[in-house]
Amino acid sequence: xxxxxxxxxxxxxxxxxxxxxxxxxxxxxxxxxxxxxxxxxxxxxxxxxxxxxxxxxxxxxxxxxxxxxxxxxxxxxxxxxxxxxxxxxxxxxxxxxxxxxxxxxxxxxxxxxxxxxxxxxxxxxxxxx
Numbered sequence: 001x002x003x004x005x006x007x008x009x010x011x012x013x014x015x016x017x018x019x020x021x022x023x024x025x026x027x028x029x030x031x032x033x034x035x036x037x038x039x040x041x042x043x044x045x046x047x048x049x050x051x052x053x054x055x056x057x058x059x060x061x062x063x064x065x066x067x068x069x070x071x072x073x074x075x076x077x078x079x080x081x082x083x084x085x086x087x088x089x090x091x092x093x094x095x096x097x098x099x100x101x102x103x104x105x106x107x108x109x110x111x112x113x114x115x116x117x118x119x120x121x122x123x124x125x126x127x128x129x
Contacts (some may be wrong), residue, residue, distance in 0.1 A: 010036045010054060014046040014069065015061040015088070020112045024059055024088075027117035043072030050076050055083060057124040059117075060105070062089040062096060070099050077103055086120035088112065 011028060015021050021039045028035060038053065040046040044066045046058070058076065062069040073085050087100045090110040100107040106123035108116050 008034060008036055009056050010038070012038050012040060012046060012049060012055040012058040014040045014043065014058060014064075014072065016041050016064040017061070020061065020088070020110075023112045024117055027112075027114050028121065030114075031118075031121065043067030043069055046072050047075050050080060050083070055080075057120075058083060058085045059108075059120055060085055060087050062087060062091060070096070070103070073100075073103050073105055077105075084124045086123055088116070088120070 009032065013021050013024050015024070018041070021041075025037055025039070028037065038049060038055070040049055042064050043060075046060070047067070058073075060069040060073050069087060069089070073087060076083060077085065085103070085105040086108050087105045088108045088110050089096060092109050097107045106120065108119050110116065
């Protein structure tokens with residue numbers, strides 16, 4: 001969300017699974033309690049939210065009703081190329097890993113665990129993944 005304090009980091013969590021969103025939120029806040037977190041349950045909602053608020057980072061599921069996460073990521077990155085996006089998916093086909101790389105996003109294999117969320121956070125912070 002927009003804030004006057006430039007030290008605050010904002011994360012958008014996009015997943016149609018409420019449980020996945022809750023787990024990502026919990027693991028992120030455990031290590032980064034000051035981060036501001038917003039959730040969206042679809043790619044369509046994510047695209048709308050980024051037009052209204054500034055986000056530094058985004059976790060994006062691929063398979064969601066409506067707009068696929070890769071399409072939403074592409075639209076978001078076209079407008080905000082500095083945003084770092086980690087794409088989470090249980091579908092680990094090489095074509096999806098390649099698509100994430102083409103977008104400049106980082107692919108993270110589900111299930112959501114402390115380890116996979118740490119991989120995303122490391123990517124966000126430029127520490128590899």
